[in-house]
Amino acid sequence: MAVSPLAPERFPELPEIDGVTFASAAAGVRYAGRTDVMLACLTVGSAVAGVFTRSATRSANVLDCQSKLGSDPTGAAAIIVNSGNSNAFTGKHGDGSVSAICTAVADELKIEPSRVFTASTGVIGERLPHERITSKVSELVANQSPSKIEEAARAIMTTDTFPKGATATVMVDGKPVKIAGIAKGSGMIAPDMATMLVYIFTDANISQPDLQKIISTQNDRTFNCITVDSDTSTSDSLVAAATGASGIDVTGNDAFADAMHGVMLDLAHQVVRDGEGATKFVTVDVTGAADDTDARKVAMSIANSPLVKTAIAGEDANWGRIVMAVGKSGAAADRDLLSIRFGDILVAENGWRSPDYSEEVASAYMKNQELTISVDLGLGSGKSTVWTCDLTHGYIDINADYRS
């Protein structure tokens, strides 16, 4: 599959993070001729935090990770992820597969199984051939290196069209704290939905509850603000690990939280940029709502509207559909107070098309690859920004295919 036209030029240079090593292997879970398992090993004392899909039918792996997050972080830890099979809706077998994988990793690394975090992404409802994964654990442990994070990013891809990485360094007390993250996103997962997996590593020293608080807060401003098609995976997982190896305490440090935000936002945007069939990257900016909740309702209503997204695909400055999406959102709105902008172009105000509106100018703007749609509701100070992509023939091609 061709690389998304919205992809970054290259995978970024990610720094090594003290206390974390990586390896990948080709276990043949489903794909041939590529790696499909990655193992990250975390030094003793690493804090591990996570946020997960709220789906009522979430996978066995997600349930297992959630049950382990509060555990005592004194031992070493590991994260093992496979692509090709999501182990979701696989009944009791799925629980057994998670357990077998955790035991194999724990035995090899001489750590507690309660400190092994798993994820699986790929086809739903097919029994995970976990023996193919467990048989690779020795090799994965033997090949560990702090420099192999890009390999790890590649091993967890399904039909993502590019690997996703982001990094930040923040100075605390004159010393550098490093953050490096990888993600896989909404490329087709033959044949199923677009699971998003995110792994973020830092050498900061921070307690598990404090790390959890940062990622939960920043998640609401990053990954929870993106949408490709409004569908929610049964496996979505974000896991952050702080090794403490830098010796630098970042508790309550705003610059660190901001840097985490930056890395998470970068990865979230890359997920949208690799949205199935995406040709446009769209920022939806809502201001002037009665409150932030209403602003988010309006922003998500616009970002998820198939009529808005197809208009964007067609480079059609169809602001009537924005009016429609505002109206259906359930948020307080007043036709005569709202204004709509495409980029800097004022499109509508005072309950009608702006007197200065030029279809020609607006249509020219819609040809850009990156678009901003701004709506001010004129009611209050509530605001929200979300990111999405267009809805194209490519999306239908990818998702209406038979499973193969």
Place this chain on the structure above:
Amino acid sequence: MAVSPLAPERFPELPEIDGVTFASAAAGVRYAGRTDVMLACLTVGSAVAGVFTRSATRSANVLDCQSKLGSDPTGAAAIIVNSGNSNAFTGKHGDGSVSAICTAVADELKIEPSRVFTASTGVIGERLPHERITSKVSELVANQSPSKIEEAARAIMTTDTFPKGATATVMVDGKPVKIAGIAKGSGMIAPDMATMLVYIFTDANISQPDLQKIISTQNDRTFNCITVDSDTSTSDSLVAAATGASGIDVTGNDAFADAMHGVMLDLAHQVVRDGEGATKFVTVDVTGAADDTDARKVAMSIANSPLVKTAIAGEDANWGRIVMAVGKSGAAADRDLLSIRFGDILVAENGWRSPDYSEEVASAYMKNQELTISVDLGLGSGKSTVWTCDLTHGYIDINADYRS
């Protein structure tokens, strides 16, 4: 545009309804070479009830109709509808257009403007050239006939691929009460969203509040249970008129309410059958939910999921996406208790694919033009049925076009 493959064989024979006459005209609001205005005249004493879009940005026409519904039904009444321009988001001009049309009709018919109900459907945000409509009012009044309901159905089409009609006759005290309805639906409305307009006429004798109660109740079981793409128009309107001309009182008569339900459901299904790009008509049946509200959440989550709808378009028995849609709905669900059927085929149960599941059999079923997806949540007695269509390249073609 080709007629939808899901269209009925022909427009049904609709009976004349005593006390209602129709005419249509070619006013050239936007389209050339076709009729685009219909006027229905209702005899003295007709009860008029309605349900409308809940959009916060609803059109001037909708706001005007809502303000008039409670008015004293002693005089005659009229319904006038144009296609080609929705008069939505046209600021104060829009209110002026509604007023001008109502006044013209009221003057010509010598009735109160408060008894004239309008609707407009078509492009959003363009000023309605209402003079083209008002100049046709004399002609529309002169041409009134009780037999022209099919003409009326055709005049309100935008890019619907077929006109929509339905009828029922119910015996009350040994005498026939007639119901006839027309609708326009979710064909593309160049270039905007799919407004749904429905007009139902009966010669029954019933008070306005009682008629309102019937259509509000039945609306929740019919038009509120269909979805093409989850987008809500700013103009959706359903107006029902009871002329009382049969002299038969249907107050509290269950058979009459059932017959109204039948007509409304028939029209609602026809709207789905003319869904933009639709090639499959899909019934989603949810049972065993904690309550009816949860059942509806699950049913709508499945019916609105782009991943489910593209799988159906691809004739892919992708039950994993049903699991996903159940999970994301927000309703209570338990992986191990839910079961999924495609038609009569048990696909999944006990948290996994059914042991008897055959991909071949399920794939053969998906080739049908009419499909039923059933989910039993195994939790309680809540149930809900909704209807939808698939998501195809046709939808993208229609909606990603430039406005023309």
